[in-house]
Amino acid sequence: MHRWLRRAAGLGLSGCALAAVLIPGPAASGLARRVASGGEIVVGAEQEPDCADWIASCAGSSWGVFTMQEQTMPRVFDVVARGRQWVYTPSLLMAGPPVLSTDGGTQVVRYPLNPRAVWSDGAPITSTDFRYTWDQIAHGTDIFDRTGYDRIASVDDSDPHTAVVTFRTSFAGWRQLFGGVYGIYPSHLLQGRDRDNAMKDGYSWSGGPFKVQAWDKGVDVVLVPNPAYWGPKPKASKITFKFLTDTAAEFQAFQGGEINAAYPAPEPDAVRSIKAGLTDASSLVNADTGNIEGLWMNNAVFPLDSVAVRQAIAYSIDRNAIVRLLFGPLGVSGPSNSLNPPILAPYSDQHAFAGYHLDLAKVRQLMTRDGWQRVGGLWQKNGRTAQLTIVSTAADKRRELTEQVLQAQLRRAGFALTVQNRDANTLFGQILPAGSYQLGLYAGVATDLDPGLCTVFCSSNIPTAANGHSGSNYTRTSIPALDPLLQQVDTDNNDATRVQASKAADRILAAQQVALPIDPLPNIAIWSKRVSGVRGDNPVYGMFWNLSQWQLQ
Amino acid sequence: MLNLVGRRALYSVPVILIASFLTFAFVRATFDPTAKLRQSRESASAIRAERVRLGLNKPLVDQYGSWLGRFLRGDWGTSERTHEAVTAQIGRALGNTTQLVVWGVLVAAVIAVGIGVYSALRQYSLLDYTFTGLTFLGLALPPFWFGLIAIEFLAVGPKQWFHLSDPPLFFIGLHSGGGGILDYARHLVLPVMTLTVQIVAGWSRYQRSSMLDVMSSGYIRTARAKGVPRRQVVLRHGLRNALVPLVTVMALDIGALFGGLIITEKIFSVPGMGKLFIDSLLAGDATTLTAWLVVTAAFIVAFNLLADVAYGWLDPRVRVA
Numbered sequence: 126m127h128r129w130l131r132r133a134a135g136l137g138l139s140g141c142a143l144a145a146v147l148i149p150g151p152a153a154s155g156l157a158r159r160v161a162s163g164g165e166i167v168v169g170a171e172q173e174p175d176c177a178d179w180i181a182s183c184a185g186s187s188w189g190v191f192t193m194q195e196q197t198m199p200r201v202f203d204v205v206a207r208g209r210q211w212v213y214t215p216s217l218l219m220a221g222p223p224v225l226s227t228d229g230g231t232q233v234v235r236y237p238l239n240p241r242a243v244w245s246d247g248a249p250i251t252s253t254d255f256r257y258t259w260d261q262i263a264h265g266t267d268i269f270d271r272t273g274y275d276r277i278a279s280v281d282d283s284d285p286h287t288a289v290v291t292f293r294t295s296f297a298g299w300r301q302l303f304g305g306v307y308g309i310y311p312s313h314l315l316q317g318r319d320r321d322n323a324m325k326d327g328y329s330w331s332g333g334p335f336k337v338q339a340w341d342k343g344v345d346v347v348l349v350p351n352p353a354y355w356g357p358k359p360k361a362s363k364i365t366f367k368f369l370t371d372t373a374a375e376f377q378a379f380q381g382g383e384i385n386a387a388y389p390a391p392e393p394d395a396v397r398s399i400k401a402g403l404t405d406a407s408s409l410v411n412a413d414t415g416n417i418e419g420l421w422m423n424n425a426v427f428p429l430d431s432v433a434v435r436q437a438i439a440y441s442i443d444r445n446a447i448v449r450l451l452f453g454p455l456g457v458s459g460p461s462n463s464l465n466p467p468i469l470a471p472y473s474d475q476h477a478f479a480g481y482h483l484d485l486a487k488v489r490q491l492m493t494r495d496g497w498q499r500v501g502g503l504w505q506k507n508g509r510t511a512q513l514t515i516v517s518t519a520a521d522k523r524r525e526l527t528e529q530v531l532q533a534q535l536r537r538a539g540f541a542l543t544v545q546n547r548d549a550n551t552l553f554g555q556i557l558p559a560g561s562y563q564l565g566l567y568a569g570v571a572t573d574l575d576p577g578l579c580t581v582f583c584s585s586n587i588p589t590a591a592n593g594h595s596g597s598n599y600t601r602t603s604i605p606a607l608d609p610l611l612q613q614v615d616t617d618n619n620d621a622t623r624v625q626a627s628k629a630a631d632r633i634l635a636a637q638q639v640a641l642p643i644d645p646l647p648n649i650a651i652w653s654k655r656v657s658g659v660r661g662d663n664p665v666y667g668m669f670w671n672l673s674q675w676q677l678q
Numbered sequence: 679m680l681n682l683v684g685r686r687a688l689y690s691v692p693v694i695l696i697a698s699f700l701t702f703a704f705v706r707a708t709f710d711p712t713a714k715l716r717q718s719r720e721s722a723s724a725i726r727a728e729r730v731r732l733g734l735n736k737p738l739v740d741q742y743g744s745w746l747g748r749f750l751r752g753d754w755g756t757s758e759r760t761h762e763a764v765t766a767q768i769g770r771a772l773g774n775t776t777q778l779v780v781w782g783v784l785v786a787a788v789i790a791v792g793i794g795v796y797s798a799l800r801q802y803s804l805l806d807y808t809f810t811g812l813t814f815l816g817l818a819l820p821p822f823w824f825g826l827i828a829i830e831f832l833a834v835g836p837k838q839w840f841h842l843s844d845p846p847l848f849f850i851g852l853h854s855g856g857g858g859i860l861d862y863a864r865h866l867v868l869p870v871m872t873l874t875v876q877i878v879a880g881w882s883r884y885q886r887s888s889m890l891d892v893m894s895s896g897y898i899r900t901a902r903a904k905g906v907p908r909r910q911v912v913l914r915h916g917l918r919n920a921l922v923p924l925v926t927v928m929a930l931d932i933g934a935l936f937g938g939l940i941i942t943e944k945i946f947s948v949p950g951m952g953k954l955f956i957d958s959l960l961a962g963d964a965t966t967l968t969a970w971l972v973v974t975a976a977f978i979v980a981f982n983l984l985a986d987v988a989y990g991w992l993d994p995r996v997r998v999a
Contacts, residue, residue, distance in 0.1 A: 175760045182714050183761045325761045343949020344851050371944045373826055381834035381845045550962025554713020592722055
């Protein structure tokens with residue numbers, strides 16, 4: 126499932142750390158020292174979730190997942206590292222692995238539930254909770270994303286300990302359902318009530334290791350252990366996520382001991398602070414994430430409706446230089462070469478775009494063949510100049526820096542570039558769906574381990590007036606050979622042929638140069654040396670995937 | 679005096695109405711409240727239904743009319759970003775910003791008036807030159823830089839240099855959970871200092887200039903010649919008259935502060951009006967933005983009104999005019 130989250134560098138770190146910085150120092154953290162041993166851990170959160178109703182359109186913030194969702198919502202699968210790869214494994218909610226059957230062409234999945242699994246009030250987690258969750262997502266209003274749930278025909282809850290899910294059409298990404306960034310909802314508490322109203326400002330129930338004790342809007346979220354949790358008990362007595370929206374102040378808070386850990390976005394301020402060194406801290410930088418920052422092109426507007434122009438732009442850009450400038454100090458130097466993020470490497474050709482590198486001779490060749498002439502330093506064709514505009518999310522220093530570099534590089538190659546950044550809602554809700562842009566700079570974020578580029582590249586998903594501009598193929602990609610491959614990736618339950626189709630699709634996307642991947646948006650984790658139990662990252666749940674094992678030494 | 683207050687208050691009503699209409703129209707033209715539904719791939723019929731529910735299919739004046747009616751009844755709508763009532767959001771943010779503004783203005787006023795009066799009475803003294811230099815420095819210091827430097831040298835630095843368990847001054851929010859008055863004060867010092875540096879610099883220059891004018895006027899010389907004690911001349915005749923122009927500047931500045939502490943609130947993680955504005959703007963939350971802009975406009979109008987009233991109180995000639 127590909128989603129355009131409001132915070133680009135959101136979900137995910139993975140086990141392949143590129144660099145670890147361990148710098149000893151004298152001081153211990155202030156708040157940490159005040160609390161009793163066993164203790165209270167304070168984490169800096171650089172974005173406050175807009176709401177805590179995880180399936181509503183107001184959700185979709187990665188910090189909502191980190192601070193509350195993943196600690197309180199039960200899920201079918203966990204995402205764990207196996208070697209260098211991330212895989213699904215049944216969570217403690219399950220009595221055994223879910224069983225997939227496709228007899229008679231109908232896809233059915235049976236979920237055997239752990240009889241020990243209970244909500245914080247002691248009520249068992251049952252198949253009725255599965256049914257309620259599906260019903261809310263598939264049939265509710267103002268839902269963040271219905272992908273997958275809209276393919277379910279029914280959920281049989283006649284046996285409370287086994288949920289039987291029958292699909293209307295095949296859905297290869299079924300493992301992402303009833304988990305991920307949504308979770309399972311307690312029907313006995315929410316049935317018949319306004320779910321959004323009951324959850325949006327926080328909720329006291331839990332089916333995970335922690336409960337939300339308080340959400341002081343604009344200030345912090347406090348988690349305490351859920352005494353009814355049937356798995357390993359949390360070691361810390363309290364976890365406080367303090368909202369610190371200024372990256373420089375966040376690092377000062379860490380140095381000043383006001384927070385014990387942070388998970389900053391890879392902004393220039395964060396990169397500088399890491400480079401300068403942190404006292405009494407451990408840090409981890411990882412480029413194998415679920416994120417992909419790309420230069421997305423509107424394939425339906427002049428001059429980007431020409432494959433040659435799109436390819437020329439790709440050859441005009443020195444992606445290595447951009448990545449080195451943004452993340453070089455962190456040890457990340459190579460660009461991404463697939464529109465599938467690194468955690469989907471098994472399903473993608475991670476070298477598909479490797480052929481696109483700075484080559485001004487190639488630019489000249491492509492543009493000239495396409496009928497362009499260079500006049501006054503800029504390409505012209507039929508009296509029209511190669512004048513491009515780029516849109517991105519406003520007030521993002523990293524993206525502004527990238528745009529400045531792109532302006533300089535493209536100008537040298539004969540393209541003029543104007544920057545017109547907007548707020549996220551206008552960008553993703555108006556400009557991109559309406560197709561009123563040429564180039565877009567933003568991130569695609571995979572929130573699970575299943576490939577799914579049909580949402581963003583199948584011609585049936587091009588936003589049109591007929592579908593209320595609600596499709597997500599913002600690049601207006603329409604390649605007849607691509608559609609069946611991407612549809613196969615979405616529906617084929619045979620992993621081998623699915624991988625084959627996904628890799629073939631990657632190569633077509635690169636050949637047609639529908640968009641240009643730039644970098645993987647590395648994730649950064651820092652934590653005080655007094656905090657033990659931090660075990661790297663997770664592509665879906667960030668550095669907080671094992672929060673219950675964190676404690677102060 | 680009541681007549682003056684009533685007259686000025688009446689003048690303010692059309693100003694607020696015009697400001698609210700312009701605000702409403704500009705926000706409507708800039709942001710689409712249904713954008714988020716498209717972002718989450720809702721169906722065309724769901725988006726159409728939402729447009730009808732919000733009245734977006736009606737003429738702008740009708741939309742404004744029904745919005746104004748609801749606004750006056752206290753129904754400011756629901757935030758598209760958080761699904762929370764806008765009144766609750768703004769109420770919470772206003773409470774936090776008010777704390778910063780009240781303490782900041784009190785501190786700034788005392789220091790600025792003190793510096794201004796002293797500099798005027800001891801014109802061209804060493805201390806006057808020092809204050810002048812410092813005020814220019816204060817005016818030149820960008821708050822985002824000063825705030826971070828203040829955190830470094832007054833909080834993080836001392837903790838590390840002296841191996842303290844806590845920084846002497848806190849810099850996240852306005853309180854720690856369960857903290858008392860001392861905890862509150864330790865949270866307030868740095869943000870108040872950051873927001874007052876430029877204010878003190880500006881206000882003290884006004885006060886000095888105004889005090890110099892007043893102290894060289896004929897009635898002051900007359901009072902001195904009649905043997906009125908210097909302290910009485912300065913405080914009763916000099917300061918009171920010299921405060922008149924400063925009061926105008928202060929009132930205008932205070933009104934603007936309720937929406938203008940964006941940098942200070944961001945650096946010190948104070949969930950106030952400035953932060954709410956930025957969050958709403960970046961999320962395209964049209965409902966919150968409209969209410970926010972009207973509330974801050976109302977504050978500016980209200981403090982202008984207050985300035986008029988204070989003017990009349992300080993200078994009886996204004997009341998007559």
